[in-house]
Amino acid sequence: MTSAEINPEFENLLIYLRQNRGFDFTGYKRSTLMRRVQKRMQSFNIEKFEEYLDFLEVHPEEFNYLFNTILINVTAFFRDSSAWEYIAEQILPNLIRNKKTSDQIRIWSAGCASGEEAYTLAMLMAEMLGADEFRQRVKIYATDVDEDALNQARLAVYSAKDIQTVPDELRQKYFEVAGKCYVFRPDLRRSVIFGRHDLLQDAPISRLDLLVSRNTLMYFNSETQGRILARFHFGLNDNGYLFLGKAEMLLMHSNLFTPLDLKNRIFTKISSVNIRDRLLIMANSVDEESSSRLSRHLRLRDMGFDTAPIAQLVIDINGTLIMMNEQARSLFALSTKDLARPFQDLELSYRPVELRSLIEQAYTERRPITLTNVERHLSNTETQYLDVQITPLQETDTSFLGVSIAFGDVTRYIKLQEALQRSQQELETTNEELQSTNEELETTNEELQSTNEELETTNEELQSTNEELETMNEELQSTNEELQTINYELSDRTTELNRTNIFLISILRSLQTGIVVIDSSFKILIWNYMVEDLWGLRTDEVLGQSIFSLDIGLPVEQLRSPIRESLSGKKLFQEMILNATNRRGRQIKCYLAITPLLGIEMQGAVLMMADVERVNSMISTQDMESRRHQD
Template identity: 60%
Template sequence: MTDSLNTEFEALLDYIRRSRGFDFTGYKRSSLTRRVNKRMQTVDIQGYGNYLDYLEVHPEEFNHLFNTLLINVTAFFRDRPAWEHLSNEIMPRILQTKDSEELVRIWTAGCASGEEAYTIAIMLAELLGVEQFRERVKIYATDMDEEALNQARQATYLASELHGLTAEQIEQFFEQNEERYTFRKDLRRAVIFGRHDLIQDPPISKIDLLVCRNTLMYFNAETQSRILARFHFALRDGGFIFLGKAEMLLTHSNLFTPVQLRYRIFTKVAKPNLRDRLLLMAQTNSEEEINSLSNHVRLREAAFESGPSARVVIDANGSLSLLNDRARSLFGLTVQDLGRPLQDLEISYRPVELRSCIERAYNERVTINLRDIEWQSPQGEITYFDIQVVPLFDLVSTILGVSINFIDVTRYKRLQEELEHSNQELEMAYEELQSTNEELETTNEELQSSNEELETTNEELQSTNEELETMNEELQSTNEELQTVNDELQRRSEELNRSNAFLEAILTSLKGGVIVVNRNLHVQIWNHKAEDMWGLRPEEAVEQNFLNLDIGLPVEQLRQPIRDCLSGPVDGVSEVVLSAINRRGRNIQCRITCTPLIGEQQQIQGVILLMEEC
């Protein structure tokens, strides 16, 4: 049964993608099914297959479905402490790296109805001043939801939607028109809105700050990785990315490193590995194409990483370009050292002076071999290396850099020393070394297993956190909808109260008694003048059969005039004069005018009896 439901749901997503170009296959299934089920309940449909048929017959339903799936929860300066840190610490760092006339490029991905984009505009206008802002700032705001983008382009908001702004900011950056506030047009020109699919469309490039808050949490882990690779391509070197409070990037340290983890602000790692760069260049949603493009690259990287000898590659500019796992473990290097000049690293002079060897390899265009180089590890262990400095050339013999191989010859060195004493001592030393290596491998495997378990647990916790944040935003969206309905009901109640008060005033002001009966002759209205004439209170008369009332009026004589009104023309009016006794016991002549009560579509719903003393 579950497999059948999953198949029907995937067929529904495929139909949405083919017919409207919205690809939701990369979104988390738990969130998607919850939102689709909510919409199906609204239109009273059971089963995803039936809902697909409904979409085919009612294309206008797509807009309602997209408004339900694309949760647009946003506000001005949402999570204000994070924005204050961005304004006080991050933006000044960005501005310090730029010339006084150089453009500042910002991208807010998943901008919804625009509050976030205008928040950035307000922040930069306060930092730079209005004139500098107009000349230097470009803010690109993108989203998949065209309806939300149209609202954002208008830049008009209710007073209740500006609660995140101070009174000074509202006065400085908005123009009031009756009950709505419009963002200043001269600053609005710096904000460019456009439809953009993070999964399918290529990223905007050369971005200084990328704001994407509480958007990644709706995607599954695989789609998040593809989007983050594109974000990495979009940012300049040293650029920053500002995420939502449920988004951590702990498993993407090769692309971004934390600047302020509390506020989810990260900076771009300068040089990703080659596979990441190929993924960025591919800009495709097809896993087959990505795997085809990078399959041989992964093989080369795996071979390089698993080499038994420590190996580093220096480019022609003298910067560290590549290093394998053995080199990292031996010399204490990390991926953060990639791109640093060789001269700034300890490996340039320990265990041997490498710069002169590199220069010689460049000049002579031959491999330089160094034998039995002694190196002492931080733990005090003595290791011997044969070092090879190999120049690297392209197809036209242009020097690209050098590969430096550290071949561990410690064991052979020790074997030579032990061989001088005895074969027996050599065998013992070899067995001890072998045992040590096996223990080290066992320890490494145990540590690797523990590390993988910790990573799995962390990813599960991250996924749970993102799911909770998603549900929180859904609840917030539902609460806003309920508040809107409540406001409308309150307004309708006030209108009804005014109408009832107005009708009551009319009935009270009439000099004659007014009695309204429905088609079953049950009293619906009994005004105060009727009470004064016949001594019967409204609560005693309403919903009673008029002909059964015991009052001083011979009501039985009104049966026929009332029936004539109910069955006659809509403009038919009859009048009779009857002798009666009022509530004070006085004999009176009472003129009674019977008029049809006209309802919708000119249907007679009852009779109005107007009674006056002659």
């Protein structure tokens, strides 16, 4: 990554994620990683990485959503079917032929996401071996850094859409129907082991016959890919296979793997020449005198190595133990029978410290790795402390021959240091105790004097407290009486208000004219039944709405100016006749009168409206009734 590509704010965000959540994304390709993070930031309209870091500090639940966005879990059963056909027809049969019938078959699905590819491997192996032999011999390790995806994979429950790519014969044989979902067979599911594993930080799974990591490497930069591939190389057996995704070529790492079928991304491991082979070639290429001299030099070197005062081991590039001195044999209970054994088979490879991953780190970083004060618990319940140094053995052509591991026993120095620290702490503790004792004696005398004074004042305080309590009781009694009086007044006011509301409603119902009351924001406060009959809108539909937002047959926009004049007090009474359409769709002449609300604190206006023809008809009817009574 060039300096031009470095974004300090983004790098600070990655450091924060590593320190607070243990996810190390620093090895991912920056362009892809920034694009995924920015996609999540867009959900909150955040533009700067610094602001998003602040958002994460305030909202810790956002971490899960961010990781789900970054960790692209794209997978499927039998994805890239042609590659899986090659695996089923060529790789797996050859893998089984190279094994004894009692040997275990170990497969690793790295970056397994929700488990589809791991179960694909399980189905293919079960088809070749049969269910019983599959359960006895096959272990499929499926790992990922996404806990949510792993939880889904452990359930082994998939939808009908998820298993569309599974052939019908395999679907019926290896899946059980549970409602609308399909569940992978539980008896075979036990051979698929899911676990969280970080390809950059955790030790690789070893003794593998097949390693499947499809479209996982492409998210990492070239340097990180090299570190991961070195771990893959360590984990695979010499005749093991590496199965990658169609976007991964390994053109830059041809010293570790060679393509077996580049089209389908199948690779085999390149086994390096160990140091014993090199010495044998050297010995066969010289004459007898030189061979004798070389033999003496080798014996001298072996004696010097064997009598070294610290324990030492030499492990070749293939992970085989080829040398150990007397101190190492004595310290770790090793014998000459352990020579030529795979180092990973020895207890020393993982106890008292995991050495296999440290060896890979020394190869990858091309430098010695040193550990200090490593604790080793002995059988007699004693603890031994060791300084461990792992040094890569490199030839002039930059290739590695193996590593040397040295163990220095520093138990005596650690115990001496601990004893000195304990003595110093005891002295400090004693001084502190003496000082605190003197201070306690001084304070005790002061406390005794003050106690007498406090006892005298306590009596006075108790007496005043009783007086205060009596006063508070009287105040509470008075307050209760006041609250009762207020409750009676509120009850009377509520009764009066209810009576007034009933009276007002009766008046509005008795009027034969439409009445609309609005506030200063033109929102409707009262809408009587005559207005409902005129325009066809119920009271509950219009209350709180602006009169100018109503879709009725009255041209309300023509009322805007008159209403404003009424609200401002410029005109106390306005009347007009407007052409309108009533709720029945009939054209009418609408009489309209506008007056402001008077005599109250709230500002508003009263609109009276009526159908002119209906009013005239009512007047004519009343006149006729009046004449009839006179006659």
